[in-house]
Amino acid sequence: MTHWRVAPAAQLAKGQESAVDTVPLKWAHDAATGAPRYIHDPEVVDKTGTCICPACELALTPVLAGQPMRVRPTAHFRHPAGALRDACVLVAARAAAVRHLAERGFIDLPRRTMSARAQGFSGQDYEVWVEEPAEQVRVSSARMHDHATALLTLDDGRELTVDLTGTREPRADGSGHAVVTIALSDPALAMLDADAIRARLRVLPDMRWCSHWNEQDLVLRSRTAAQRAVSDALDGWGDDDEAEFLSNLPDDMTPAEAQAYRRETLLHREAKAALEAAEAIETPGLEVIVTRHPPEELAGDWDDQTIRKVWLTGRRRLELDDVCLERRLGRIVPDVIATLGGRQIYTHGGTLTRVGDEFDEDAEDGYAPAWPPTLLIEVKVTHGIDDEKLRRIQQLDVPTLEIDLGSLGGRLSREQFRDLVVNQIVGKRWVHHPALAGKRRVLESEIDEHPVCLEWAQRIREFNRPRWLAKPAEHWVSAYLSAATGFHDSSVQIRRAQRTRNPADAPVKVLGPEDVEWQELAAAAEALDAHGLPGGMDREMISDTGLVPRILSIRHNRGIGYAVDSGFQVLNAIMQSGEDNRRWHTLYTIAVKAYGLAQHFSEKQARLYAAWRQLIVERVEAVDETYLRPGTYDATLSALFPEMAARIATGYGLSKKR
Numbered sequence: 001m002t003h004w005r006v007a008p009a010a011q012l013a014k015g016q017e018s019a020v021d022t023v024p025l026k027w028a029h030d031a032a033t034g035a036p037r038y039i040h041d042p043e044v045v046d047k048t049g050t051c052i053c054p055a056c057e058l059a060l061t062p063v064l065a066g067q068p069m070r071v072r073p074t075a076h077f078r079h080p081a082g083a084l085r086d087a088c089v090l091v092a093a094r095a096a097a098v099r100h101l102a103e104r105g106f107i108d109l110p111r112r113t114m115s116a117r118a119q120g121f122s123g124q125d126y127e128v129w130v131e132e133p134a135e136q137v138r139v140s141s142a143r144m145h146d147h148a149t150a151l152l153t154l155d156d157g158r159e160l161t162v163d164l165t166g167t168r169e170p171r172a173d174g175s176g177h178a179v180v181t182i183a184l185s186d187p188a189l190a191m192l193d194a195d196a197i198r199a200r201l202r203v204l205p206d207m208r209w210c211s212h213w214n215e216q217d218l219v220l221r222s223r224t225a226a227q228r229a230v231s232d233a234l235d236g237w238g239d240d241d242e243a244e245f246l247s248n249l250p251d252d253m254t255p256a257e258a259q260a261y262r263r264e265t266l267l268h269r270e271a272k273a274a275l276e277a278a279e280a281i282e283t284p285g286l287e288v289i290v291t292r293h294p295p296e297e298l299a300g301d302w303d304d305q306t307i308r309k310v311w312l313t314g315r316r317r318l319e320l321d322d323v324c325l326e327r328r329l330g331r332i333v334p335d336v337i338a339t340l341g342g343r344q345i346y347t348h349g350g351t352l353t354r355v356g357d358e359f360d361e362d363a364e365d366g367y368a369p370a371w372p373p374t375l376l377i378e379v380k381v382t383h384g385i386d387d388e389k390l391r392r393i394q395q396l397d398v399p400t401l402e403i404d405l406g407s408l409g410g411r412l413s414r415e416q417f418r419d420l421v422v423n424q425i426v427g428k429r430w431v432h433h434p435a436l437a438g439k440r441r442v443l444e445s446e447i448d449e450h451p452v453c454l455e456w457a458q459r460i461r462e463f464n465r466p467r468w469l470a471k472p473a474e475h476w477v478s479a480y481l482s483a484a485t486g487f488h489d490s491s492v493q494i495r496r497a498q499r500t501r502n503p504a505d506a507p508v509k510v511l512g513p514e515d516v517e518w519q520e521l522a523a524a525a526e527a528l529d530a531h532g533l534p535g536g537m538d539r540e541m542i543s544d545t546g547l548v549p550r551i552l553s554i555r556h557n558r559g560i561g562y563a564v565d566s567g568f569q570v571l572n573a574i575m576q577s578g579e580d581n582r583r584w585h586t587l588y589t590i591a592v593k594a595y596g597l598a599q600h601f602s603e604k605q606a607r608l609y610a611a612w613r614q615l616i617v618e619r620v621e622a623v624d625e626t627y628l629r630p631g632t633y634d635a636t637l638s639a640l641f642p643e644m645a646a647r648i649a650t651g652y653g654l655s656k657k658r
């Protein structure tokens with residue numbers, strides 16, 4: 001038999017006492033068996049047993065039992081005089097309900113849901129729900145624990161506390177104890193007969209979980225799921241990552257900077273992981289744009305004649321054979337070093353030319369250089385490649401792709417993010433590609449040869465002509481020789497610096513049209529041309545191995561354009577020069593004679609020179625065309641080097657062919 005412990009009224013759910021004080025007591029317990037007795041049960045009507053109050057255990061007297069139609073008063077159990085407790089009516093009804101629940105043999109438990117929140121680096125909140133599904137469980141026994149709770153023992157041995165007030169708050173006490181709360185506080189419950197209570201038990205009103213057997217597991221699962229939601233949105237990471245991040249965090253970082261750095265670190269890492277897993281990467285096309293504006297001297301009519309050449313290749317998917325993260329290459333540590341797989345790739349593109357707004361020409365590449373097998377990938381979030389790193393990348397001369405994740409913006413799932421990094425070209429740009437510099441040179445020289453550009457040059461010559469003619473040719477001869485000497489001395493210094501430089505340093509640039517030495521030389525050459533002395537900027541004349549630096553070397557008995565000390569050493573280089581250069585040999589012998597270089601020869605040098613000169617004499621006499629020169633530069637050279645003029649004028653060594 002069940003013993004009911006009666007709690008003080010204060011332990012009852014608040015608000016019930018006043019509601020039940022007019023409610024008659026309809027339920028009692030059989031004193032002998034503990035079975036619930038309704039006021040109209042036959043045992044009560046026949047008075048075959050003694051009834052007691054399930055709450056206070058006092059003996060009760062049935063009033064009007066078996067007369068359900070009577071009202072005021074209605075049938076009820078009466079406590080002994082002065083002993084009535086208001087709470088007894090509900091407790092009695094609940095006891096009856098619990099008894100019926102046990103008889104029924106099962107209970108339908110609702111699903112248990114639980115939510116958890118986590119905040120991302122962006123400040124966004126992520127809420128997730130996890131649940132244990134609803135289930136029907138078999139009840140093997142049910143007993144009142146106190147007037148407000150019952151304890152169900154399930155077939156599988158688990159215990160379930162049923163709070164009968166319907167008001168208990170959920171709490172995760174983590175004790176592994178399950179509690180549901182059912183609203184059995186309605187005063188009307190006390191009035192219900194057995195069938196009505198059974199009916200109510202079939203559809204348990206407002207049953208909800210206060211605590212589930214798997215409460216701890218649910219808490220853990222929901223927290224994990226919230227963390228995963230943050231992580232999947234690329235907006236946060238786990239405790240291990242955070243610990244590692246903090247251990248590497250510079251001391252002087254503000255919380256706001258640290259938060260930005262967290263996001264950067266995370267996206268950086270995700271991108272690298274995506275690339276490491278990828279078998280190919282989509283890359284944008286290569287592009288070189290060269291624009292030539294009309295010279296300032298022509299300002300006005302030509303302003304809309306800007307020449308623009310754009311060279312493009314298509315975007316392409318590069319197969320990746322091998323992907324390494326943050327491995328040192330030379331003096332840099334790229335985010336990713338990939339080895340390209342698949343077929344050999346060529347940079348095949350096309351060039352579009354426009355003059356002003358007009359389409360001019362569209363040409364496909366005739367020659368497509370092969371790609372190197374290595375690809376570097378740099379991932380940018382907020383900080384791009386700095387100048388120092390760029391310089392080192394250029395030095396390595398390896399195709400280098402930058403992926404700017406900062407521009408991808410918005411909130412992306414991991415899948416979307418990986419798709420962008422691997423399969424799309426948004427945010428990607430070529431920081432460096434070996435094909436670009438060569439292509440730029442080609443476009444520059446194509447522009448030089450463009451009819452519009454040639455026309456400009458012609459106009460500029462005409463524009464400058466009065467200035468060139470304002471001074472005598474002798475002035476420009478002197479200017480030209482001085483500029484040529486300066487140009488070649490600078491070139492020699494640059495080449496020497498190239499040879500002795502630390503291989504890790506940036507390559508030294510050779511002199512070009514944008515350098516002042518070049519411009520002075522070109523201006524003097526143009527002035528000479530205006531005076532009828534052409535060819536001053538031709539390769540044959542002015543290149544490292546051209547006539548002018550060689551004759552200057554002989555004249556001054558030192559290397560000019562040659563990193564040697566004496567005129568003979570330059571002459572020695574000339575003696576070794578290839579067949580193409582032999583046609584100019586007679587001019588060098590004329591220079592040696594004209595400037596008396598032989599006086600500086602040692603005996604051995606004199607012998608070597610004599611033998612070489614003898615060979616030239618014989619070949620000229622034999623009319624060997626490889627030793628005969630065109631007259632192209634005779635006039636200009638005679639003006640530049642007047643000491644040679646008389647001998648040049650004899651026509652010695654001149655080809656008769658046209």
Ligand SMILES: [Zn+2]
Pocket residue numbers: 053054055056057058079085088
């Ligand atoms: Zn009582």
